[in-house]
Amino acid sequence: MFSPRYYYSANDPELYQYLLTQPHQKRHFDSGDFLWKPGEFIERVYYICSGVAVSFVEHETGRRKIFLFAGNGSIYPGCHTMQFKIEQSILTQAITPMETLEFRREDFYRMFQMNTRLNAFMFESYAMYINLLLYETAHQGYNDSFVKLCNLLYLFAQNRSQNTVELTQENLADILAINRVNVAKHLAVLREKGILQSHRKSLKILDMQALEALCSIETQP
Structure with a gap:
């Protein structure tokens, strides 16, 4: 039985080898760097080769709500075509030095549609995240x-x-x-x-x- 998880990591060497064959850039982030600028919509997807990032929503009052830590082997922030307003309040910051593969959102969406292994990996990742959201809203909140x-x-x-x-x-x-x-x-x-x-x-x-x-x-x- 799977428990809610705040820290995400994975180990899929075959998926990693596939990602290396697709259009990407290798990106290094120092501790404290943001993966995208505050106020931006999410336009890039990252495969984390090493290191850890934290994602949080910054409220207009200045308060922060951390909702995810992403580590080795995880793909963040996932794949979608819509732009959600709250994306402009989401920040993702390296808390250790990070090595990543960076993909354009449109390229990653094409890969998601074509590669069944990547498709299954992302569905499982979404399921784990939805499980955490349900746990936090329907249980932790009380x-x-x-x-x-x-x-x-x-x-x-x-x-x-x-x-x-x-x-x-x-x-x-x-x-x-x-x-x-x-x-x-x-x-x-x-x-x-x-x-x-x-x-x-x-x-x-x-x-x-x-x-x-x-x-x-x-x-x-």
Whole structure:
């Protein structure tokens, strides 16, 4: 059974070899670079060879809502022909140095129509993202902020090695749309329970079983 995933990565060498044969540019991004400029519509699609990007929507009040981390082997932002207004508020930023293959949107759409392996890969990616959106809107939205945080840490740790959550308090607040004061307070409770250790830019989950017990039923396996 597949759990919601905030961090996306994949490993499909055959698909990668196909992408190399198609019209593209190799693009490097330093940490902090944006994959496209703020206010722009999405005109490029990226295959991430290495590194991690974070995507977020910037609200007119200045608040951010992180909704996705994309890592090795993932294709972002996907394939569509329409221009949605909210695209102008979506920003994607490298949080580590990144090596990518960059495709024009129209070229990628043609590839999507012609190659069944790419088509299947993108459908599965969309399904995972829709699953996350449903989880956030129909479930997380009704939890209190402590349970929201426990759910996020549990799900994120499952997708990373050694139960390490490579997120700052600011990242956690921007994903959950809660203030950093509450994040700090809830993390202190989890530290007191011996469930996690805090480091400068990451959290180490020491007791996954105890963390799981604090999560909502929908989040538990």
